Amino acid sequence: MQAKASSSEQDGRSFIENARRAQIVRAALDTIAELGFAKASFAKIAKRAGLSSTGMISYHFDGKGDLVAEAMRDVLAAAAAAMGPRIRAETGGPARLRAYIEANIAFIAERPTDMKALLEILRNNAGEPAWFLQSISLLEEAFREGQRAGEFGEFDPRVMAIAVRQAIDGIHALLAAEPRTDTAAYAQQVVRIFALATARS
Amino acid sequence: MQAKASSSEQDGRSFIENARRAQIVRAALDTIAELGFAKASFAKIAKRAGLSSTGMISYHFDGKGDLVAEAMRDVLAAAAAAMGPRIRAETGGPARLRAYIEANIAFIAERPTDMKALLEILRNNAGEPAWFLQSISLLEEAFREGQRAGEFGEFDPRVMAIAVRQAIDGIHALLAAEPRTDTAAYAQQVVRIFALATARS
Amino acid sequence: MQAKASSSEQDGRSFIENARRAQIVRAALDTIAELGFAKASFAKIAKRAGLSSTGMISYHFDGKGDLVAEAMRDVLAAAAAAMGPRIRAETGGPARLRAYIEANIAFIAERPTDMKALLEILRNNAGEPAWFLQSISLLEEAFREGQRAGEFGEFDPRVMAIAVRQAIDGIHALLAAEPRTDTAAYAQQVVRIFALATARS
Amino acid sequence: MQAKASSSEQDGRSFIENARRAQIVRAALDTIAELGFAKASFAKIAKRAGLSSTGMISYHFDGKGDLVAEAMRDVLAAAAAAMGPRIRAETGGPARLRAYIEANIAFIAERPTDMKALLEILRNNAGEPAWFLQSISLLEEAFREGQRAGEFGEFDPRVMAIAVRQAIDGIHALLAAEPRTDTAAYAQQVVRIFALATARS
DNA sequence: GATGAATGAGGTTTCATTCAT
DNA sequence: AATGAATGAAACCTCATTCAT
Numbered sequence: 118m119q120a121k122a123s124s125s126e127q128d129g130r131s132f133i134e135n136a137r138r139a140q141i142v143r144a145a146l147d148t149i150a151e152l153g154f155a156k157a158s159f160a161k162i163a164k165r166a167g168l169s170s171t172g173m174i175s176y177h178f179d180g181k182g183d184l185v186a187e188a189m190r191d192v193l194a195a196a197a198a199a200m201g202p203r204i205r206a207e208t209g210g211p212a213r214l215r216a217y218i219e220a221n222i223a224f225i226a227e228r229p230t231d232m233k234a235l236l237e238i239l240r241n242n243a244g245e246p247a248w249f250l251q252s253i254s255l256l257e258e259a260f261r262e263g264q265r266a267g268e269f270g271e272f273d274p275r276v277m278a279i280a281v282r283q284a285i286d287g288i289h290a291l292l293a294a295e296p297r298t299d300t301a302a303y304a305q306q307v308v309r310i311f312a313l314a315t316a317r318s
Numbered sequence: 319m320q321a322k323a324s325s326s327e328q329d330g331r332s333f334i335e336n337a338r339r340a341q342i343v344r345a346a347l348d349t350i351a352e353l354g355f356a357k358a359s360f361a362k363i364a365k366r367a368g369l370s371s372t373g374m375i376s377y378h379f380d381g382k383g384d385l386v387a388e389a390m391r392d393v394l395a396a397a398a399a400a401m402g403p404r405i406r407a408e409t410g411g412p413a414r415l416r417a418y419i420e421a422n423i424a425f426i427a428e429r430p431t432d433m434k435a436l437l438e439i440l441r442n443n444a445g446e447p448a449w450f451l452q453s454i455s456l457l458e459e460a461f462r463e464g465q466r467a468g469e470f471g472e473f474d475p476r477v478m479a480i481a482v483r484q485a486i487d488g489i490h491a492l493l494a495a496e497p498r499t500d501t502a503a504y505a506q507q508v509v510r511i512f513a514l515a516t517a518r519s
Numbered sequence: 520m521q522a523k524a525s526s527s528e529q530d531g532r533s534f535i536e537n538a539r540r541a542q543i544v545r546a547a548l549d550t551i552a553e554l555g556f557a558k559a560s561f562a563k564i565a566k567r568a569g570l571s572s573t574g575m576i577s578y579h580f581d582g583k584g585d586l587v588a589e590a591m592r593d594v595l596a597a598a599a600a601a602m603g604p605r606i607r608a609e610t611g612g613p614a615r616l617r618a619y620i621e622a623n624i625a626f627i628a629e630r631p632t633d634m635k636a637l638l639e640i641l642r643n644n645a646g647e648p649a650w651f652l653q654s655i656s657l658l659e660e661a662f663r664e665g666q667r668a669g670e671f672g673e674f675d676p677r678v679m680a681i682a683v684r685q686a687i688d689g690i691h692a693l694l695a696a697e698p699r700t701d702t703a704a705y706a707q708q709v710v711r712i713f714a715l716a717t718a719r720s
Numbered sequence: 721m722q723a724k725a726s727s728s729e730q731d732g733r734s735f736i737e738n739a740r741r742a743q744i745v746r747a748a749l750d751t752i753a754e755l756g757f758a759k760a761s762f763a764k765i766a767k768r769a770g771l772s773s774t775g776m777i778s779y780h781f782d783g784k785g786d787l788v789a790e791a792m793r794d795v796l797a798a799a800a801a802a803m804g805p806r807i808r809a810e811t812g813g814p815a816r817l818r819a820y821i822e823a824n825i826a827f828i829a830e831r832p833t834d835m836k837a838l839l840e841i842l843r844n845n846a847g848e849p850a851w852f853l854q855s856i857s858l859l860e861e862a863f864r865e866g867q868r869a870g871e872f873g874e875f876d877p878r879v880m881a882i883a884v885r886q887a888i889d890g891i892h893a894l895l896a897a898e899p900r901t902d903t904a905a906y907a908q909q910v911v912r913i914f915a916l917a918t919a920r921s
Numbered sequence: 922g923a924t925g926a927a928t929g930a931g932g933t934t935t936c937a938t939t940c941a942t
Numbered sequence: 943a944a945t946g947a948a949t950g951a952a953a954c955c956t957c958a959t960t961c962a963t
Binding site for chain 4 (some may be wrong): 642674713
Binding site (some may be wrong): 371 | 943944945948
């Protein structure tokens with residue numbers, strides 16, 4: 118009767134059902150990336166997904182929040198899968214910081230639509246403040262640890278984490294303004310900036 | 319018979335009319351800052367402004383875009399007036415960079431509501447990409463000039479400008495998550511980061 | 520901007536506004552009486568009131584509950600105004616009981632639409648149980664007092680109050696089935712039933 | 721290929737099929753009793769019945785009207801089976817009237833859910849007026865017969881029948897407001913009221 | 922028989938805008 | 943200038959029903 122599964126439940130869902138859900142999530146991400154969070158209505162998403170009515174989205178998801186949450190989770194999971202190994206492969210704070218920046222920007226370059234949508238979601242969804250702190254906490258902790266190990270100079274780890282995160286996310290606006298931007302070059306510049314900014318004096 | 323003036327025209331408007339416009343702009347900024355761009359409807363703005371009808375907003379402004387544009391222009395003008403002299407007072411690229419960062423964050427700390435609203439507008443309004451390039455162009459040109467003068471090291475001025483701008487704007491999310499943040503300390507950290515990142519080697 | 524007034528506030532409303540509200544309330548009562556509470560949607564009410572969209576109802580009332588509450592209050596007030604004096608004019612429990620029954624049924628005969636709608640509202644609206652007890656409390660108290668004065672025999676005042684109220688309301692179903700029913704005769708029969716049932720032995 | 725049987729047909733249905741129908745009818749009654757007629761959607765009924773799809777209800781019943789009609793018939797049949805013998809066991813009009821009231825209220829006390837649902841259905845379903853007359857016709861005829869036999873006084877049998885029926889049904893509202901009500905005592909009061917009201921003078 | 926996906930209509934509410942007064 | 947009523951579109955959601963598997 119209901120396909121809804123508040124989307125954190127265990128998955129005994131059928132293939133077809135998951136396929137529909139995935140199709141809707143995809144359409145949602147594309148729509149959000151193209152029109153922005155506010156203008157991504159169920160009507161627009163349903164149209165892009167080829168659905169006959171917005172009721173189908175309500176049928177598969179427990180409201181807009183549920184759809185957006187699943188979309189967010191999907192992208193975050195894909196990002197973690199792509200970037201995690203690459204970052205953890207490096208040893209030592211500075212190398213990991215470089216890998217973090219490069220992996221992030223590479224993934225943005227690889228899946229710009231998804232990552233633009235993710236940024237829109239994080240910026241416009243309620244409860245952002247809490248998530249923001251969490252999103253930089255890993256980076257912050259890495260800085261703190263590196264400082265203890267003497268790999269980094271003295272600076273406020275939280276501010277540095279914000280600066281790194283924001284520099285990475287800055288590429289979205291640049292890509293929007295100039296789609297032909299060389300993302301690898303952008304990454305190298307960011308790497309250089311924070312190599313210098315975090316180095317021991 | 320209309321007071322509307324697509325708001326870039328020269329002003330033959332009466333004092334009262336301008337007072338009304340200013341009152342509405344103020345309510346719009348407060349509403350956008352509190353509720354976010356998407357949820358700042360004419361109804362909410364009119365209520366906050368103490369207006370009896372949303373029709374008053376339509377009467378004085380040529381649509382939502384016009385209101386938002388004027389609000390944006392007002393804040394940008396105030397920011398330029400407050401920050402411009404302080405920045406221009408400094409001589410040399412590095413000193414001006416420091417002044418730029420400090421003045422920006424000081425102004426955000428001083429008028430957090432207006433600046434939060436401005437950020438919301440810039441992020442959610444159509445035509446953002448074009449404006450984004452313009453917003454960093456001054457910074458970018460300053461870096462380019464400083465490099466010619468030998469005051470800065472070698473780096474991509476555009477990427478550096480983005481990184482600086484984004485680091486400054488990062489304080490909004492931090493303030494949202496932790497309102498008691500010491501903004502002056504935040505500014506000093508950002509100053510330090512970009513002093514190191516832009517220095518000649 | 521908003522005509523809404525959660526409808527228990529003091530009335531500084533304009534004549535036109537009150538006229539529109541009254542018009543909508545009238546259409547709502549007619550619609551509820553004709554189609555029943557459940558099928559009386561805003562669309563049906565708006566159509567009957569000659570409104571261009573359901574948005575007009577939302578403009579004047581703070582949701583369906585507000586509209587229904589105002590409709591209920593209007594009818595109850597009219598009923599109290601029509602019946603109250605007639606009942607209070609009588610002296611002594613038995614005379615007042617007769618007046619209560621006659622006045623109620625006469626008012627139902629006079630304004631059958633409004634009273635049918637009122638019954639629908641009371642039966643289908645949330646919070647009915649509480650209101651039910653209140654609606655019979657006056658009658659119940661009158662019986663209790665009459666018993667103390669020796670005007671009535673011995674019986675449970677609450678059950679008797681329910682029986683009287685229900686006998687009166689029974690005329691709605693009878694009128695629906697046979698619109699030509701002689702309501703005055705119905706009233707006399709009910710009067711007789713409860714005269715006998717409440718008499719001292 | 722369809723199991724639907726507009727439910728007044730003779731039954732060539734299989735055991736399993738009838739079991740499913742009964743299961744759905746049970747869930748419908750529970751849902752209607754708990755949420756009211758208007759809010760008892762197929763979705764809610766299917767959920768309560770443990771069905772995987774609302775389509776199951778449409779498969780087994782020819783629409784909502786059919787389901788409701790069967791539910792109504794089931795309860796009426798059970799009521800007739802429980803109350804009929806008890807009433808017919810009595811001899812003479814007054815004794816049968818007493819038995820009618822007692823049996824009705826006892827059955828309501830015994831199966832409050834079903835009877836509450838039945839009342840909801842009768843009040844909200846189209847075609848109620850016709851059914852209403854039928855529901856009191858037995859009582860009315862009994863009064864008429866008793867009057868011919870000189871067992872009752874003079875009164876309008878139809879009005880008396882309505883009053884009795886309504887007094888009985890009044891216990892639903894009372895139970896909703898005060899669940900701990902003593903139903904047997906309520907019955908005795910009603911019996912007393914109508915013993916006095918129908919007695920020869 | 923049973924499932925769950927799909928449909929299209931309809932529900933209430935909010936939106937920006939227009940208009941008569 | 944200002945009011946507030948009016949408009950019609952669009953928002954999200956739920957409904958009973960149908961259909962392929």
